[in-house]
Amino acid sequence: MTTTTRDLASRLLGGTVVAASDEAFGDKENLLNPGPVNFVPGSYSARGEIVDGWETRRRRRAGDDWAVVRLGAPGVIRCIDVDTTSFTGNQPVDCRIEACGIEGYPGPEELEDADWQEIVAVSPLSPDQSNHFTVDNPTRFTHVRLTIRPDGGVGRLRIHGETVPDPRDFDYGAQDLASQMCGGLVVDSSDEFYSTAESLNRPDLARSMGEGWETRRSRDQSPDWVVIRLASRAHIHGVVVDTAHFRYNASASVSVHGADWTGGDASAWSPLLPITKLQPDTRHTFWLNQTGAEAIQSSVTHIRLDAFPDGGLSRLRVIGTPDARGRLSLGLSWWNSLPQSQLGQVLTGMGVAESVAHELAERRSLLGDDVNAVSAELDSYPVAARRLLLGIPG
Template sequence: MPELKEDFAAEVDLASRWLGGSVLAASDESFGDKESLLTPTPSAFVPGNYGPRGEIVDGWETKRRREPGHDWALVRLGAAGIITGIDVDTSFFTGNFPTTCRIEACGVEGYPGPKALQSAETEWIEIVQRSPLKGDAHNRFEVSDRRRFTHIRLSAFPDGGIARLRVYGHVVPDPRVFDGLTIDLASQDHGGQVVASSDGFYTSAAMLNRPDKARNMGDGWETRRRRDGGNDHAIISLALPGHVRLVEIDTAHFKYNASAEVALSGAGEATPGDDGWAPLLSRRPLQPDTRHVFRVARTSEPVSCVRLDAYPDGGISRVRLWGKVDPAARLAAGYRWFNALPTGQARQVLAEQGVSAEIAERLIAARPLAEESIASFAGLGLTGVKAMLEGSGDEN
């Protein structure tokens, strides 16, 4: 069985409930609810605890199959993106786990229901071939397909229980939603990622840019108590380079251990040296259990990553970096998005722009498209397509 890379757990779980992932349908859930597949916390199990359906399990478990076929579950990803690996977790399922599984993915426009997704029109692509599973284990599979997907279908042969499903990868946002709008450039659901931190003794800095509201202190970033006179920091790679205008620093639930002060700096490079940071927000005091909003210094150049310095240590639950995407970054994101679409979704997108089937096939066959290559289609009435790919031209 292929193993995931060691640093794989640092990537985003595209199916996470925190990002809005959902199990839309399943063939059966007699013993365990399908929704448990995406529960963010690890599976737990208390032996000998019974209910009306049998022993209570923390996972998706189907009845014993007495006829040919297999079970399946349909999952809508919380954030569409390129899948790099999948963890089929069978924790605590020791005598009742599926013997094999297969995973398919598709990319579609809008919000189709289970019936539409299961129809013949949907282009399902196998990303994990039918593979053996171990019981009470993390079954990890690498995915080499570099297309952008919105849904997956997990097939379990012939039946049984799966505790959790994690779909790791890189968010590839639909850049059309950015045009003319101020967005949270740091948010995970747009593709922002915490790439480094000085400390994560109690809880990880990776939670700082989650789009949800922290439910308790354990949902934020908390460091150990500093005794050396220094300070802690976290570095956030923005979803797309842009111009930050406002920052939110939320210390919700940190009542006695919030950071005392914060400062922000930005850089155009992905990993600048110590002298590559420009100040965005000078050192400001924080209050416990409070949502703070600060204006930041304007920069002439777009920022691609932000460093948050927390003094001297303590806890912060969320960071929001509100701003607009830089036009050059929007253009690059448009082509990256379109080039990664599965063929069926690319046809949908072009049809919505009024592009004929013949021209659509020519455009799809010409991928990967770029600003220069789209110019070769001049005179074919593709003004709307060009605006879709490159942005509407709104000022930042």
């Protein structure tokens, strides 16, 4: 049902357009609007016809136009959609796309000197349609640069990929491990008649009933359900079930179960939250150590929420802490996919000599999910590197 990729640049995940060479006719921010292009011909402002996209002036000198995007969720890019919908005579001739990985929150000037890698070579663009480009690069990127030639308009830019979270973010307390920001993924659901279950683990708050998960009216005794793969194997401390905006069709009650599917093997579901009554238009927080649930100390990789008998939910948060195996998996995915320049930034910033940092980058990729085996393999690594990979002092 569900793809493993998402739009890493989406404004819903916090993506933004950092800078652009020109935006005379259409604002650069339009590139990341979550909805489809909605152009209404015949509307004008002092800048010209009002467009729903990024459009530059007619170029009279040699050169190209460009826009730099900071991904809301850094990750491995699989496909890019340069959507020229509504641009029928003013679309660019072609485009080129580069990406980089860099620490912190650099501004436009710092990004000029970043280690940009070409991920889509110069390719023609067709007018008034999505232009899809497959990306074959296993590197984790934080920023993307779209260059259009020589000028023109692009309605939307979608950067589809797989989230690779920064493992350091999990070392300072519990996180919402179901969130798309962390790499949580809706695997399956019983019903998506009115709206998709993928809304449930968005990191933002729903602004209307239309931004939640709503099923058709049930006529049998079975509850509706959704299964979410968590960002890592983890101990679950609590869940947040939000029925915001669902006044007359909220689910009456829910239960939550967890399972450890490590290695792809589906284990039996264990109870985390028993059937619990909900109120409409309300954000409910349930701490599992206060419910009498038996399995809260067990590690799980997936959770299943059952909604009785049907109805609507706006968001689901799963508050947890990665266990040792889960934290190692997060560390390895991040370590192995970092651009070499960013890994050098990380290590030298933690006091590792530049020559040692370079050697460690050359020794990748590390494999395995056995904490003890990998710990032994890391005996020769500096304390800082072990800390990054394992999440514990070396």
